Structures are given as structure tokens and as C-alpha cells.
Amino acid sequence: MKLNNHFLELKDSYLFSTVARKVREFQAANPDKKVYKLSIGDVTLPLAPAVIKAMHDAVEEQAHKETFRGYGPELGYDFLRSELVNYYGKRGVKLELDEIIVSDGAKSDLGNILDIIDPSNKVLIPDPVYPAYVDVNVMGGRKISTIAGNEANGFKPLPYDGLDADVIYICSPNNPTGAVYTKDELKKWVDFANSKNALIIFDAAYESFITDPTLPRSIFEIEGARTCAIEICSFSKIAGFTGTRCGYTVAPKELVFDGISVNALWNRRQSTKFNGTPYIVQRGAAAVFSDEGMKQIQENLQFYRDNAKIIKEGLNSVGVWSVGGENSPYVWARTPKGMKSWEFFDKLLNEYGVVCTPGAGFGENGEGYFRLTAFGDREVTKEAVKRVIELYK
Secondary structure (H helix, E strand, C coil): CCCCCCHHCCEEEEHHHHHHHHHHHHHHCCCCCCCEEEECCCEEEEHHHHHHHHHHHHHCCCCCCCCCCCCCCCCCCCCHHHHHHHHCCCCCCCHHHHEEEEEHHHHHHHHHHHHHHHCCEEHHHHECCCCCHHHHHHHHCCEEEEECCCCCCCCCCCCCCCCCCEEEECCCCCCCCCCCCHHHHHHHHHCCCCCCCCEEEEEEHHHHCCCCCCCCHHHHCCCHHHHEEEEEEEEEEHHHCCCCCCCEEECCCCCCEEEEEHHHHHHHHHHCCCCCCHHHHHHHHHHHCCCHHHHHHHHHHHHHHHHHHHHHHHHCCCCEEEECCCCCCCEECCCHHHHCCHHHHHHHHHHHEEEEEHHHHHHHHHEEEEEEEECHHHHHHHHHHHHHHHHHH
């Protein structure tokens, strides 16, 4: 018996695990010092009341024989998929019910989708990038190439002559940089993918933070995307489901390679390896789209947007170059005086008690940058920004 040796090719530690370890060590050595965390992109506000009520009602249903539900449809209940069809429809994107496959979160789908993609495909990943994109492909032994995001292109790399790829990862609003592609910029990627017969895996986890009506929130707002892209999204950021777990993938019927439907393969994969997202969770997710639910989650989203504004304005006040913080919960900033990312992380933690995420952990092009998240408590955010400003001064 042989194990999958590709796991041995992974970096020794996952970025966020390393950050957490360093913080634990600091707190153990300094039990009297308070730590201000603006590192991990986990939400801090509770679920909206409409969501909680829907989940409570669903729990009560499970207590009675007449309304009890056992195994549900592997691809998601129609009541939730119908809400998602309407949600997209309000932005001019027409979807069919069976083009939406509900799951337990975007992170799962980003890894599991590789089950239906041949390992021989050339994978193109932007750098810097959410580490899971790289790790799941390394685990599968795939050949990975990167395309550089940098200050010159606003951390929004675009295709160029001579570039080649079979599978392309795009995240917008981007994690970690907070950069958001325009419609014209995404059209260049869609045209490139169609010309190469390539697949775009579009991560739209942070779409709900876009308030600028000129910016696309879905790849399917772009002409031609239905023949080259799938979209993976999540309730984690729009509705605070980071611990509740619910997401979905949109696989258009027109997405066909060598006569084989991506939608059909993904449906088959999920039906075989996944028993479906819990009924109680899906009821909560559907409540997000009720009038009351949308009102409540917008209040939560605005809280995080205001946090991002506080971070952005604080950095601007001391002349720090940054991107993101507008239409995104992340702010990506340059470290002072050419300081290395982990060096800056250690200084910020050990001398100021603030936790950021070092840019180098997101790839080679992240060196010399760091990420701050808007998902923290308001007072923690204000104090952390005050301390970052002190470091720069």
C-alpha cells in the first residue's frame, strides 16, 4: 500500500496555523498583554435573527413525525436553490435551478471540484493567493504555474500573449488583497479562457461586499462566461455562516469540454461523495433572502464595511500604500522601509500586540506586504489601527 506522497510536497505548515501558533506563544509568554487580532477572516457578529428563527423552526420540525426530514436531496433543497436563482436574477444573471449545487462551504467545493478535472491539466493561479488553491492542487500532483499580482497591476493580473493554462483560478473581491476586477478586466479573462478551451474557477465568496454598481459580483455578468466558468460562493461572509457551513457552486449547462458536461460530472460527484447540507442549515440559508433577512444581514455587512473604512483611512493618514478596503473586507498594505512580511508580523505582535497576516504567506509576490481584516470587533479594530499607525510613525 502506498500513500499519496504529494502531501509531502506541501509547505510544513498552513499559513493560518503558523499565525495562530505564534499568537499562542506570545500570549503564553505575555499573559497580561491584550492581543488585537485583525488577521483571520472569520466573522464576529452573530447570525441574523431571521436566520436563527428559521433554524429554530426547522429544529422544531425535526421533533415531530409529520414534519421530520431524513436524507435530503444531495444537490440542495429547491426552496434554497429557488432563492439563489432569484438572488442572481436581481443582478441580471439568469440561472436554472439545477445549475446550482448546494454544499457545506466554498472551501470544500474549491478542493472537491478537482475530482472532475484530469490531473494532467495545467493550472494557473495568481500570486499572492489564498493558500488553499495551491495546496489542493499540490495534493493532486498537478502542474501549477503562477501569474504575478503586484502594485503595477493593482494586484489584478491579466492574461498576456504567450500565457497558457487549462484551469484558471480567479477570486474577486480578492483574498488576500481586496482588489476587485472590473467588468472589462474579467472580460479579458473570459475571452482568454474561451480561446484556450480553459476552465475558470471563480471564487465569489466576498461578492456581498461590493457596493459599487459598476463592478461585477458574479463572473456570469460577463458575456461568454457560461461556456468557460464555474462560480463557487459561500454564506460565510454574506451571512456569517463560517461556523454554520453552507455554500454553493454554479455550473452552467453550456459548460462542456470534449462533449462532457461539467454540470453533469459535478452533480455525479456530489451525489456519490456527499449526502447534502443539513436541512436545518439550508432553512437558515434560505431565510437570508427574506425581506427581513436581507435587511438584517446588510446591517452586519455595513458594520464590517465601516471597519474596513477605519483601517483604510488609518493607513492613508500615515501615507501607507494599500489596496482593498473598498468593496472588500480586506486591506492589503506595504510594510515600512522594505521590511519582510514575517519580520513585520513579529514586530507588530511583539511590540504592539496586533496580529496581521503576513503577505509572504500568500505567495512570493506577497513578500513586503501584510493583510488586515475588517471582520473584528469595532473597538479592537480602532485600537489595532491606532497601534499600526504608531509603528509607522
